[in-house]
Amino acid sequence: MNEKPSYYAIIPADVRYHEKLSDGAKLLYGEITALSNKNGYCWASNDYFSRLYSVSISTIKRRLQALEELGFIKRIVKYKEGTTEVEKRFISITPEVKNEPRWGQNCTGGGVKNEPDNNTSINNTTTTLGEPELINFWEKNGFGFISPKNREDLMYWVDDFKKIGSTDEQAVQVVKQAMSNAIDNNVRRYSYVNAILKNWESLRLTSLEAVTAYEAQRTQRQKSKSTSRQASTDVYHNQGDVQDEDLPW
Numbered sequence: 001m002n003e004k005p006s007y008y009a010i011i012p013a014d015v016r017y018h019e020k021l022s023d024g025a026k027l028l029y030g031e032i033t034a035l036s037n038k039n040g041y042c043w044a045s046n047d048y049f050s051r052l053y054s055v056s057i058s059t060i061k062r063r064l065q066a067l068e069e070l071g072f073i074k075r076i077v078k079y080k081e082g083t084t085e086v087e088k089r090f091i092s093i094t095p096e097v098k099n100e101p102r103w104g105q106n107c108t109g110g111g112v113k114n115e116p117d118n119n120t121s122i123n124n125t126t127t128t129l130g131e132p133e134l135i136n137f138w139e140k141n142g143f144g145f146i147s148p149k150n151r152e153d154l155m156y157w158v159d160d161f162k163k164i165g166s167t168d169e170q171a172v173q174v175v176k177q178a179m180s181n182a183i184d185n186n187v188r189r190y191s192y193v194n195a196i197l198k199n200w201e202s203l204r205l206t207s208l209e210a211v212t213a214y215e216a217q218r219t220q221r222q223k224s225k226s227t228s229r230q231a232s233t234d235v236y237h238n239q240g241d242v243q244d245e246d247l248p249w
Contacts, residue, residue: 009034015072022152024055025063029072032091041076041092055149062156064091130158130172137176143188150190157197166206173208174200181215 009030016026028049035042049060067073076090134154138146146154154175161171178196182188205211 018070020070021066022063022155023148024053024059024152025066027053028060028063029067032073033093036093040095041090043088043090045089059153059156062159130168130175131155133172134158134175134179137179141179141183141188143179143190153190153194157194160197160201161206164201164204164206170207174205174211177208177211 010033011026011030015021015029018026021029031049031052032042032044035044046057046060046064050057053060064073064075068075071094074092074094076092077086078088078090079085080087131151131154135146135151138150138154157175157178158168158171161174162168166174175197178193178200181196182192185192200211200214203214205214
């Protein structure tokens with residue numbers, strides 16, 4: 001990609017102080033402004049942003065989605081003629097219009113005029129859902145001061161569990177339980193919490209009750225395996241004792 005950013009990035013006040021935007025999303029907005037040409041759009045790929053900020057592509061997608069849902073950017077996809085294959089993706093900055101919301105205004109590069117405000121989508125965004133509770137739990141239980149990236153990732157986990165069927169409260173409690181499990185194992189690192197959540201998500205455990213039942217079964221299986229191994233060891237040693245007694249010396 002030959003696109004090069006300008007020296008300056010612009011992050012207006014309504015983006016900087018928006019309570020539903022993570023710090024990462026705000027920074028990404030600034031990067032988009034730095035990359036935007038005179039027509040007000042850039043064509044940087046998700047992979048480019050992912051490598052630039054050392055985060056996953058899914059994290060970049062979520063940040064872009066948050067910015068788009070709140071009306072700060074528009075994404076326009078150009079397909080190859082006669083196909084559904086994407087040729088290029090443009091990201092345009094929506095202009096700030098005095099006394100009017102950004103969402104639905106004419107956008108440089110092909111926005112839709114007078115598109116209705118998607119209040120449901122905005123009101124249901126989970127970027128900050130449960131954030132005070134989870135951050136308070138994190139910092140009061142020995143994980144240390146939470147970094148902006150870890151804070152953002154925890155909120156994205158809440159969003160992910162909602163997508164597979166959790167309610168708002170269930171999603172928050174599942175993420176909180178993952179931190180509790182990390183504490184029980186004396187491993188207070190985000191990477192450990194992340195691994196737990198990945199496993200639970202793959203198993204589609206959408207509530208604290210489901211998580212508790214699964215963990216109880218897993219613990220029982222581990223105990224059974226341990227007991228079985230110990231029994232095998234005891235049999236081996238007993239056989240050894242008998243053989244030693246039979247030796248002539």
